[in-house]
Amino acid sequence: MTTTRSLLLALAALPLLLGADRPAGDDLHTKVMKTIEAFKKADPGIQKFFNSSAGYAVFPSIGKGAIGVGGAHGNGELIVGGKAIGKCSMTQVTVGFQLGGQSYSEVIFFEQANTLDGFKKGDFAFAAQASAVAVTAGASADAAYRNGVAVFTQAKGGLMYEASIGGQKFSFEAYK
Secondary structure (H helix, E strand, O other): OHHHHHHHHHHHOHHHHHOOOOOOHHHHHHHHHHHHHHHHHHOHHHHHHHHHOOEEEEEEEEEEEEEEEEEEEEEEEEEEOOEEEEEEEEEEEEEEEEEEEEEEEEEEEEOOHHHHHHHHHOOOEEOOOOOOEEOOOOHHHOOOOEOOEEEEEEEEEEEEEEEEEEEEEEEEEEOO
């Protein structure tokens, strides 16, 4: 029981350890816009996804950490037609050989309206076998939608040793 308690405390402190922020309101939107610009700067070819997608979720900072069992969390915004329509969050749980902590940004592009609608309804999660493209110059050239989504990540800091399985679950709350 003590090991479980220690693990839960370590995971609860993860955002503080990694410097991952939990922005709210206009601060969140500012960070979302800066994240979009950082992705475009790292790989100008990603613009095709911004132009052609039905919408996209932008997570400026996701904090991730693990000691055997891992967790990650981040907040972001859902953008449709160039306008932020609501706040979204991502939570991840993993199990396996893993140790460390890191933070990263993530953008999820939705190819079609039906996939986007599933995300807005909360019927959206990534299974363990889902993969993301690390944003570097030219990385988007060969990237493609899989099951209606394309996922790009950009490392911000930290170090993680990982051979684990798990999934990401998302929630969405529309702005009023």
